[in-house]
Amino acid sequence: METIDTSFFTEERAGSFNTVGTSTERADARGHVTGRTQFYEDVSFPNTLHLKMVRSTKHHALIKKLDVAPAMKVPGVVRVLTWKDVPNNWYTILKLIGVGPDDEPVLAEDRVRFIGEQICAVLAETPQAAAEGAKRVKVVYEELPPVFDVEEAMTSKPFTNHGSNYYIYEGHNCRRIRFGDVETAFKQADHILECRYNSAPIEHAPTETTGCVVKPEGNGRYTIYSNTQALYFTLDNTALILGVQFNKLRMIGGTVGGGFGGKVDVIVEPIATLGAMLTNRPVKYAYSRAEEMQVSSPRAAERFYIKDGIMKDGRIFARKITLYVDAGAYCRHSTYGTTKAAAHMPGPYTIPNVHVDAYCVYTNRTPSSAMRGFGVTIADFALESQMDQIARLLKMDPIEFRLKNAYRDGDMKAHRKEVEGAALVEVLQAAAKQSGQKLSSEFLAMSSYGWGSANGKA
Amino acid sequence: MKGSVVSITLNGVERETLVAPGTTLLNLLREHQSLTGTRRGCDQGSCGSCTVLVDGKAKLACLIPVETIAGSRVETVENLALNNELHPLQQAFVEGFATQCGFCTSGMIMAAKGLLSVNPRPSRADVIRAISGNVCRCTGYESIVDAILAAAAGMGKPLKKSA
Numbered sequence: 001m002e003t004i005d006t007s008f009f010t011e012e013r014a015g016s017f018n019t020v021g022t023s024t025e026r027a028d029a030r031g032h033v034t035g036r037t038q039f040y041e042d043v044s045f046p047n048t049l050h051l052k053m054v055r056s057t058k059h060h061a062l063i064k065k066l067d068v069a070p071a072m073k074v075p076g077v078v079r080v081l082t083w084k085d086v087p088n089n090w091y092t093i094l095k096l097i098g099v100g101p102d103d104e105p106v107l108a109e110d111r112v113r114f115i116g117e118q119i120c121a122v123l124a125e126t127p128q129a130a131a132e133g134a135k136r137v138k139v140v141y142e143e144l145p146p147v148f149d150v151e152e153a154m155t156s157k158p159f160t161n162h163g164s165n166y167y168i169y170e171g172h173n174c175r176r177i178r179f180g181d182v183e184t185a186f187k188q189a190d191h192i193l194e195c196r197y198n199s200a201p202i203e204h205a206p207t208e209t210t211g212c213v214v215k216p217e218g219n220g221r222y223t224i225y226s227n228t229q230a231l232y233f234t235l236d237n238t239a240l241i242l243g244v245q246f247n248k249l250r251m252i253g254g255t256v257g258g259g260f261g262g263k264v265d266v267i268v269e270p271i272a273t274l275g276a277m278l279t280n281r282p283v284k285y286a287y288s289r290a291e292e293m294q295v296s297s298p299r300a301a302e303r304f305y306i307k308d309g310i311m312k313d314g315r316i317f318a319r320k321i322t323l324y325v326d327a328g329a330y331c332r333h334s335t336y337g338t339t340k341a342a343a344h345m346p347g348p349y350t351i352p353n354v355h356v357d358a359y360c361v362y363t364n365r366t367p368s369s370a371m372r373g374f375g376v377t378i379a380d381f382a383l384e385s386q387m388d389q390i391a392r393l394l395k396m397d398p399i400e401f402r403l404k405n406a407y408r409d410g411d412m413k414a415h416r417k418e419v420e421g422a423a424l425v426e427v428l429q430a431a432a433k434q435s436g437q438k439l440s441s442e443f444l445a446m447s448s449y450g451w452g453s454a455n456g457k458a
Numbered sequence: 459m460k461g462s463v464v465s466i467t468l469n470g471v472e473r474e475t476l477v478a479p480g481t482t483l484l485n486l487l488r489e490h491q492s493l494t495g496t497r498r499g500c501d502q503g504s505c506g507s508c509t510v511l512v513d514g515k516a517k518l519a520c521l522i523p524v525e526t527i528a529g530s531r532v533e534t535v536e537n538l539a540l541n542n543e544l545h546p547l548q549q550a551f552v553e554g555f556a557t558q559c560g561f562c563t564s565g566m567i568m569a570a571k572g573l574l575s576v577n578p579r580p581s582r583a584d585v586i587r588a589i590s591g592n593v594c595r596c597t598g599y600e601s602i603v604d605a606i607l608a609a610a611a612g613m614g615k616p617l618k619k620s621a
Contacts, residue, residue, distance in 0.1 A: 028557075029552040029555075032563045033539075033544065035493075035564045039561065041494075204595070207507050208499060208507075257499075257560070258559045288501065289499070
């Protein structure tokens with residue numbers, strides 16, 4: 001392996017770095033290797049109640065009847081929580097930064113929208129009693145046709161609580177980019193290549209399952225031991241859902257046994273905290289491995305249509321992208337992920353005509369949410385697959401084809417932001433060198449700098 | 459059904475515990491003995507996070523009913539750095555950046571200790587086989603295998619300082 005090349009961005013390295021470039025022991029490594037690191041489930045309190053969730057067994061159905069009485073007859077069952085117990089049952093995770101509408105219930109009311117959706121919570125003296133109680137709750141469903149395909153969902157009868165199966169961005173049906181004129185440019189292009197790219201949902205499968213323990217304190221506050229990756233989202237959302245002041249809740253966490261974005265949602269804490277409030281006892285809500293796999297939010301499935309107009313010399317002249325992000329039954333962080341995807345288009349290339357429609361679509365699948373680079377990772381799979389397809393079509397070297405279209409400082413991006421700090425050319429040159437691939441002199445001489453505006457492109 | 463008293467030698471000390479029938483070793487360690495260094499990842503024998511040594515052999519604590527190992531010696535991760543001095547495996551994991559979230563670490567180290575007790579000079583393939591039942595979702599396995607081999611070689615890799 002080559003050492004770090006320090007010849008780039010010298011002006012950004014003005015200070016003296018003491019740590020970058022050296023190896024430093026992880027602050028938490030000794031705790032990890034000795035087993036002393038405290039995960040949320042390592043705390044335990046006397047008198048704790050165990051919460052077991054009754055979940056939807058249908059993809060999409062009306063709840064005609066919910067009978068919790070049989071559960072209450074199980075020895076050890078203390079209480080069953082339904083939506084009627086939740087002060088503000090409808091919420092959305094990002095509401096504190098102005099995202100709306102509230103599209104998800106903490107506990108289902110008259111309808112379930114995916115398999116595994118939370119219906120009611122059984123609180124019991126032991127995990128066994130809670131599980132037995134959950135088994136005895138009677139739910140009578142009237143099944144409705146589910147929709148699993150994003151494009152079908154766009155034209156299906158809306159099943160959300162807000163009247164459309166896609167998210168409305170400031171009055172528009174999708175996130176949009178309009179730059180130049182793709183339709184005219186397609187007519188002028190030498191080649192047209194249109195491809196479809198699909199991805200499946202991906203589960204994070206952290207070794208530690210999602211969960212929390214909530215303890216009522218003597219001062220009237222509640223301490224929430226959680227493995228959330230988002231302590232403040234969780235605190236704020238829980239307080240809003242329960243209708244209490246933020247200072248009633250104290251979050252202890254930050255130690256996450258694998259997250260990868262899968263523990264950013266606010267699902268277990270509000271209902272466990274409600275249980276602690278209504279019983280005045282500590283409550284533990286821990287996903288089993290099966291629950292983790294079935295109901296925790298995966299990375300969204302995405303579908304891309306990419307249509308490119310390409311000139312004979314290898315320049316991409318126009319790019320039109322239609323993206324459908326499968327949010328599943330509720331939007332969670334997928335509205336944001338879709339925005340990120342739109343912001344990532346049309347890839348790190350200077351293209352004079354760009355048209356993007358990025359839809360965040362509701363289906364009856366498990367709600368998707370954050371996962372490592374969500375919105376961007378699958379976009380790059382689609383965009384870079386498309387780049388390879390075009391290189392093959394033009395019989396060009398794939399690295400040289402990318403260099404030909406690489407954005408450089410001073411270029412105008414489709415979002416009307418001038419590029420600064422570009423390094424794609426240099427990265428591609430270094431990658432070619434390290435992999436022993438010869439570039440022609442034209443491409444070896446290229447630089448991300450001293451290029452001028454996009455209009456001055458030679 | 460009534461509970462029964464089970465005696466096991468836990469980290470060198472004989473302990474008697476009153477357990478309900480079917481209580482797993484994992485529950486005994488975590489709930490009765492507060493030895494939470496042994497982690498519950500899946501509770502179904504598929505992730506390896508709860509690996510401990512039973513009579514010197516690496517076993518999954520979540521699959522063992524305590525009554526079936528009465529009289530056995532059980533060793534957990536808490537027994538490795540008793541005098542605040544890290545065991546060579548622990549030292550190698552720290553120096554080799556073989557931990558990330560840390561949740562699989564206890565199980566990895568105990569699986570490795572089980573291996574080294576019968577095979578002090580394992581090949582890379584031996585190490586991979588020994589931890590093949592242990593899932594890591596963050597770091598990847600290379601740094602873990604490297605750390606175990608480094609520990610076996612009797613030395614942790616020294617921290618590299620850049621020039």
